[in-house]
Amino acid sequence: MNIAIIGCNGMGRHHARMAANCGLRIVVCADVHKPIARALADEYGADSTTDCLAATARPDVDIVAVTTPTPTHTLYVIAAAQSGKHIFCEKPFGRSVEQCKEALAAVKKAGVKLFVGHVLRYFQEFEAMRAQIVAGKVGKPGFVKLYRGGLFPMGVNGWFRDYAQSGGVAFDSMIHDLDWLRYVFGEPERIFCQALQRHTPDHIDYAMATLRMKSGLIAKVIGTWAQPSGFRVEAEVCGDKGMFQFNSDEAPLVVAKRGASGGGPGMIIPASPVTASPYELEWRDFLSWIEGKSCARVTPEDGLAAVRMAVAALKSAETGKPVNL
């Protein structure tokens, strides 16, 4: 199958490699910046163009990968759907719930497949946690804490630093964890979020959300673009039979089981080493769905639901009030 990459810098380059690893042929690279499109196209012997809409409509293209800044996603999703192409769209699916609904309607009308890149569902550590939660290893989960922190990203022309475009860390980055919470623990009931979005003297963005899920589970999600260096992820899931703890700086996933008395020594289960990029696993899952072999782990409705949660987080931070979901 042939693929068009729309948006050819950070994630565009990454997904081009992942798609090529899966045997797809990159036939056109499109970007508003010609040198960026050409640089990627040259690596794959593809055409390059600044006419991104025309690229989505090329007859030789089967799949369109949308890896542009978030507010432009749904424009290309709709155009690709109207040309009958399957679509891989980076998360967040759109910048607003309305944008996502419009794109979803176009996808349904065209009968094409849309995959939204909620990659956390493909990280082996998180998938191992989910499998053990589903198997009842911590009993009934009651409390979850998720942390994701890194440098403030820039993006071409600094679009990440324009909060109106990227939504800041609460929207762009915490959406990974919000989606994973819903994936594993079911629908959310309400969210309360506080966010610090600074422009000066330096860009610092720190957000903290508390959610109550319909199951009664309480979750704390922290996202920062305030780390001076590096990238760190932490997860803690506490149930009535035990607790998982994961810190990407330290050991892989650790499972500590409560003894019969409720205390006692912990049991450590080392995670298996990561063998495949979760971004490549996304593509393999998407292709299997296109070929009718399986359903994808992420549905378009999941992409919409994640945006709804992230929009609610921003609204709560803005108003200082909890938002019902």
Ligand SMILES: NC(=O)c1ccc[n+]([C@@H]2O[C@H](COP(=O)([O-])OP(=O)(O)OC[C@H]3O[C@@H](n4cnc5c(N)ncnc54)[C@H](O)[C@@H]3O)[C@@H](O)[C@H]2O)c1
């Ligand atoms: N899943 C993940 O782990 C992950 C990580 C980083 C970014 N992302 C998401 O991927 C998307 C892209 O982020 P990025 O880091 O690659 O950004 P980037 O700025 O590095 O790349 C975006 C590219 O799109 C081009 N572009 C800008 N406006 C355009 C338009 N209107 N039409 C066509 N091209 C346009 C830019 O010139 C640039 O080359 C964002 O939605 C971001 O949230 C996901």
